[in-house]
Amino acid sequence: MSILGTRVVRTEDPRLLTAGGTYVDDLRVPELTQAARVTFVRSPIAHALITGIDAAAAREAPGVLAVLTANDLDDLPPPPPDDGGGGGDGGDGGEAAPLPLGGPWTEPLLAVDRVRFVGEPVAMVITTEHYQGEDAAELVSVDYEPLPPVIGADAALAGESLLFPAAGTNVAVTFGAPADATTFDGCEVVVERTIENQRLAPVPMEGRAAAAVWAAGKLTVWVSTQNAQISRFVLAGALGLDPDSIRVVAPDVGGGFGAKIGLDRDALLVAWAAKHTGRALRWAETRSENLLGMTHGRAQRQVIKIGGTLDGRILAYRLEIVQDTGAYPRMGGFLPFLTSLMATGPYDIGTAETAYRVIVTNTTPISAYRGAGRPEATAAVERAVDLFAVEIGMDPADVRRINLVPPDKFPFNSPCGAVYDTGAYSAALDKVLAGAGYQELRAEQARRRERGDVRQLGIGVASYVEITAADAAGGETARLVVHDDGTATVYTGSSAHGQGHHTAWAMLVQAELGIDMDKVTVVHGDTDLIPLGVGTYASRSLQLGGVAVQKAAVDVREQARRVAADMLEASESDLELDVDRGLWHVRGDPEASRTWAQVAGHAGEDGLAASVNYTEGQPTFPFGTHLAVAEVDTETGKATMLRHVTVDDAGTVLSPLLAEGQRHGGIAQGVAQALLEEMRYDAAGNPVTGTLVDYAIITAAELPSFELLASETPATINPLGAKGIGEAGTIGATPATQNAVIDAVSHLGVRHIDMPVTPERVWTAISDAREGR
């Protein structure tokens, strides 16, 4: 029996769970023993001109080796020429504008004459000891001349204060067609609503960290990243170096959630400063820095408009987005493209329109956060479907069933331009409804409503389809070597930071070659060993990196077949691999066998090794349904989650344990967005949720046990049948939870409550509804 699909325990856990992990700040490599410490001086003001920096006092402070400002960056290559992308029209032909934008939107490494968000790096202090840095940083005197802050969509669009005066606007990207007046013709019911998909902080357990050494013409950079190889090319471009003169190492990485794709300007500066000063340097941000310096996610204001017939058929949908991308248009400028692409979700809606504007504000830049544009799409359409359902008085599950793409329509061309590969959408919905006991839940809800209970029951349903490995054409690399001691090493371009690659890749090797998992070593995140690779994001690892490993294993197996045939003096076609025992033998003669060690030892100079760069022509589209049950205390407004039932169909499951782990973590983060988390700024641009006291991440105490139902509809475009599972949780759980809380009080007249659905917001919504507001 193949090991694939079995509940293999994660091989990396004993090491990681017993403090055996080595993160950047734990590194005790010889190159870093004398490393000095970097501390950043960060802007305390959201928007201001810098009129002077006086570092004299800081330079005299104990342990200070250097204080560096933008004036010291004169040994860097000039910024790339204006590509004309600034303020441009992204068009409506499905092409997203290239990002980050250059020209007038160029982001400096250190602030030059202007700061644009609280937390922006202004200067670097280099000290011999860690603790000296923060004292010295306080002594760097920066003269700020405050400018009117731009906070929120309205202020940005008003354009009275500009972050980039040379751009002439705060709108960095415009995309999509103006509303067509005829789109909703023929609809018996049309509902429109403006909703918020609030700004979130990623909060990985390990913050950002980097260390760097310049020696003998080579720059070595250790960085907490999801992509060592991409980081190398970013560094080469920014620092004007040949990629061959750079080695990037990503050791153990303590979570990223998309905010560690590539590397930030802070890490670039650490690398630059190591070369500039000739000193080994290290930097690890504090939690306070992390909450403001690491990119944030989401931050969309959405206008949803949905129309259809009184018997539940949805005919038209329009989604308009204002994407707040923070102070600089990084990946945040691209996220609403993915939101637009997935706007209609799993529904067969005849007419759909999307449009978006990307704005800059005096806040932390926005980038990918678990789901990256797709949770925003699902949140919008799932609120829209519930609003439509309540308007026509139909059960929201029934409305979904009527409108889900039917199984005979795959591959399905969505009106937003996506091609959904495979799916069984209504089967997923019905499985969840049956698993949850939907009719009994509705009956219990009715009884509580009838009695007028203080604690009301809400049932939230969210069906979704998402896109994974959206950049499938970028592919992923793998190299597999079988050694003459019978062990094997996998070198993968994919980059584990919690997902379980060591377990999954070893399972693939054992399944193909019969080499036991515990004899397989997985290596990743070192560009000297693996020069080419893409890394881990967009739920791409298994379907690209995993397939690459499998194909490398197949290649090695065929090489071994030739060697074993030679050893056993038989023809290749008569050779068999006994995968259960890991032995080669001639068909019909299992006694005379050869081990992998023997075959590898006989393979000659080149040994048994294969390299694969696997690319795929199209992405995959996982799907599912989440159902959340909330109990809402109508006197206090507090929601308590009682149950969470899901089907998350990501194709063929390689490791049920890893897949469940991804679903667990994603659901927790999704419920957190729905109920708790929000990064907020006051009108002056000061963050008011800058610590973990005020920025409320979720804990186990707020969550029910998850009821995960199995469903596997294989992908047909890759040999593993795999789709991505990493982001399903945040995509499905967020709207299911929000819908559940609103459903619990909908009989009181409440139609919508923005996220996070806090107790005060629920209480306010109930009060407003009672008073007819």
Place this chain on the structure above:
Amino acid sequence: MIPAPFTYTRAASVDEALELAVQGGEDAKFLAGGHSLLPLMKLRLAVPETLIDIGRIGELSYIAEQDGHIVIGALTSHDAVARSGLLGSELPLLAHAAGQVGDPQVRHRGTIGGSLAHADPAADLPAVILALGATLVTRGASGSREIPAGDFFLDLFETALRPGELLTEIRIPKPHVTGWSYQKFTKRGIDWAIVGVAVQGGSVTLVNMGSTPLRAGAVERAVAAGSELRDAAAHAAEGTSPPDDLNGGRAYREHLARVLVARGLEEARSRS
């Protein structure tokens, strides 16, 4: 997240702690469990020059019965208070509320004395000891004092403790009326109370409804006068000045106070 430089000293006894406080002068701070002081220092909101670590003074960690009172050493951990069999039978309100502080890690490090001396109006225990009519025993260079809980909390993070004076013991009379309740309203299990209510018999106090723990006097009078509990609870927000912050505006907190007082009174009555 890195504190400014400071000098660390450790006291082995109350006498030594008081002596170190005299030496340290105005810029010295006592450090017990550290769960309030250290975060403030890491954010550089507190910059003491000297820390006097009293965390290992064994003589201040105890729970005992004495002359019809329960006495608790100031360095007794929240966890010890929560798990005490004596408190569980004699002062279940205090034991229960101590079990609601923070999370298990916080409860093992944090101390009852530290929580009271820090005087955060959002903390659980100040309002609880106010409801219980406790007396706080202190020692300073000029001797010992006994301060009623009602006189101890002066303002936000401000108590009747004088510079260099150490809170050493909490002395609580055994309650005559047994019914009690603690209503803590939070978004998450580990949070401070958005609003909290402590009830012991006819005594009702409020968490986070002003700059100090507050006695809900109008409620207490209404209950004493025989009002229906829900009617009495309608007075819960009278005389309060709750904060207006991310977790709730004033109107919401006033509403919560009324709801939670009603629930507290009903639960206390059901237990009496």
